[in-house]
Amino acid sequence: METLALQHYLAVGAILFGIGLIGFMCRRNLIVMFLCTELMFQGVAINLVAFGHFWGNFSGQAFTIFVLVIAAAEASLALGLVVLLFRQKNTLDADAWRELKG
Amino acid sequence: MPTTLFIPAAANAILNPLVVMVLCGFAGIATAMMLPGRREASWARVGGVVALAVGLIFSALLIRYTATVSPEGMGIYFWVFSAIAIISAVRVVTHPRPVYAALYFVLTVLASAGLFVLLWADFMAAALVIIYAGAILVTYVFVIMLASQAAPDAATIAGQADYDDVSRDPLVAAAIGFALMGMLLFVIFDKAEGVNRPVKPLNHKVYVQDGSDHPPLAPYDGTTQQLGQYLFNDQTINLELASLILTVSMVGAIVITRRRIVSTDFGDEFVETPEPETLHGPATPVNDNPHSIPVYGTQNPRAKAYPER
Numbered sequence: 001m002e003t004l005a006l007q008h009y010l011a012v013g014a015i016l017f018g019i020g021l022i023g024f025m026c027r028r029n030l031i032v033m034f035l036c037t038e039l040m041f042q043g044v045a046i047n048l049v050a051f052g053h054f055w056g057n058f059s060g061q062a063f064t065i066f067v068l069v070i071a072a073a074e075a076s077l078a079l080g081l082v083v084l085l086f087r088q089k090n091t092l093d094a095d096a097w098r099e100l101k102g
Numbered sequence: 103m104p105t106t107l108f109i110p111a112a113a114n115a116i117l118n119p120l121v122v123m124v125l126c127g128f129a130g131i132a133t134a135m136m137l138p139g140r141r142e143a144s145w146a147r148v149g150g151v152v153a154l155a156v157g158l159i160f161s162a163l164l165i166r167y168t169a170t171v172s173p174e175g176m177g178i179y180f181w182v183f184s185a186i187a188i189i190s191a192v193r194v195v196t197h198p199r200p201v202y203a204a205l206y207f208v209l210t211v212l213a214s215a216g217l218f219v220l221l222w223a224d225f226m227a228a229a230l231v232i233i234y235a236g237a238i239l240v241t242y243v244f245v246i247m248l249a250s251q252a253a254p255d256a257a258t259i260a261g262q263a264d265y266d267d268v269s270r271d272p273l274v275a276a277a278i279g280f281a282l283m284g285m286l287l288f289v290i291f292d293k294a295e296g297v298n299r300p301v302k303p304l305n306h307k308v309y310v311q312d313g314s315d316h317p318p319l320a321p322y323d324g325t326t327q328q329l330g331q332y333l334f335n336d337q338t339i340n341l342e343l344a345s346l347i348l349t350v351s352m353v354g355a356i357v358i359t360r361r362r363i364v365s366t367d368f369g370d371e372f373v374e375t376p377e378p379e380t381l382h383g384p385a386t387p388v389n390d391n392p393h394s395i396p397v398y399g400t401q402n403p404r405a406k407a408y409p410e411r
Contacts, residue, residue: 008164010290012184012217016191016210018283019133023195026137026275028265031246032200035207038238039191042214045230053221058332061226062340065333068233069344073351075238079245080358086249093265 009050016043030085030092034078041071119288121163126287129156130280137272138198146196153192161185179220187213198266200246204239211235225326 020039027033045064052060082092089096135149161181190209197203211234218227269275333341 007290008180008184009217009221011164011287012187014283014286014290015188016214018279018286019188019191019195021282022133022137022275022279025278026269026272027195028268028270029200031242031249032194032203032266035194035200035203035242038207038234039194039210042187042191042210045226046214046217049218049221049223049226053223058329061223061329062333062337064223064226065229066340066344068229069347072233072238073347075241076351076355077358079241080355082245083248083359091265092249095265095270 006050006054010047013043013045013047013050016040016046018043028094030082030094031079033094034075034082037078038071038075041067119292122160122287122291123284125156125160126280126284129153130276132156133192133196133280134272134276136192136196137269137276138196138267139269139272157185157188177220179216183213183216183220186210187217200250200266201243204242204246207242208235208239211239225329 017040020036020043023036023039024033027036045067048060048063048067050060052058052063085097086092129152132149132152135145136153138146165181187210190206190213193206194203194210197206211230215227215230218224218230
């Protein structure tokens with residue numbers, strides 16, 4: 001009955017996470033960088049729901065709901081920060097903040 | 103010693119991990135070619151063709167394995183949804199215009215909602231579409247449009263900003279990303295036999311607690327009602343914490359983007375360039391005229407948020 005294994009869904013989640021990571025590292029637009037973070041959230045959410053389904057309980061879906069909550073909070077705060085940074089330098093380039101040292 | 107361990111594991115695995123590694127390498131090179139940069143457009147096309155070929159080979163290997171395990175019922179919806187999700191995710195990363203990247207992200211969200219439906223998580227699919235495609239993406243598109251209507255001075259002839267056209271270290275980023283992806287796929291296909299427990303989801307039992315020591319068993323149907331019972335019985339504190347996080351982030355977003363007002367002893371008039379440390383004022387504007395609201399963060403209090411044209 002079950003033709004697709006858990007590995008199929010995990011592979012899709014891993015590929016989405018990797019693509020999001022690449023985008024986060026190499027794009028220079030601040031908004032697109034946070035969009036790639038959301039892409040990584042998508043991969044993790046697919047992994048969690050697939051685990052929950054194949055193990056037959058609701059933990060995966062509950063975790064995914066909390067992932068959505070964190071994603072919403074992160075989006076609001078990050079976009080607020082992006083607007084603030086844009087107001088200061090009038091550009092969305094992440095390299096404009098190169099002088100920040102850790 | 104490692105080879106004797108490696109070969110039987112590779113023979114039993116769904117996919118040969120070496121094949122997965124090689125495919126990830128090719129996909130990394132292709133993605134690095136597709137990323138926006140100062141190259142000819144034909145490079146991006148070649149990269150797209152290579153990435154598509156790698157994806158087709160990968161899915162063909164997976165489909166061949168699936169066909170050997172169970173010939174009937176190939177799960178065509180899974181392949182369609184995951185192909186849409188992955189291709190549009192690649193376009194999110196490689197598209198030079200941010201608005202189109204956001205729209206491709208909507209496509210990714212919709213495709214993964216389809217995958218959630220295939221996993222009997224219909225409530226999660228609806229929540230994903232409503233929250234992501236409905237709320238978060240609208241916020242993103244708003245901010246993109248607000249930021250790009252200001253016409254940054256680095257814009258090139260095509261109206262594209264330089265930071266959108268040229269990506270930063272595409273080869274290094276693709277190498278790191280696909281190294282991580284190759285390791286993840288290696289673990290998934292080579293070592294993850296134990297996690298794939300053959301559970302029949304429709305017959306599996308979950309506990310529904312009603313306060314007694316021996317909670318009654320309810321069949322796992324994956325329905326929204328059972329998910330709600332699980333959330334409000336077993337995850338109550340986490341749910342309250344989630345609402346607290348949402349409230350705090352809402353307040354934080356308002357506080358972050360609030361403009362700060364210079365208040366002086368001379369009424370609503372601005373003084374000549376106070377020190378940056380003295381830039382403070384009440385939370386409410388001293389003057390409702392939007393042309394008199396200074397920009398927060400600039401050291402010049404005469405820089406107005408809405409300059410008069």
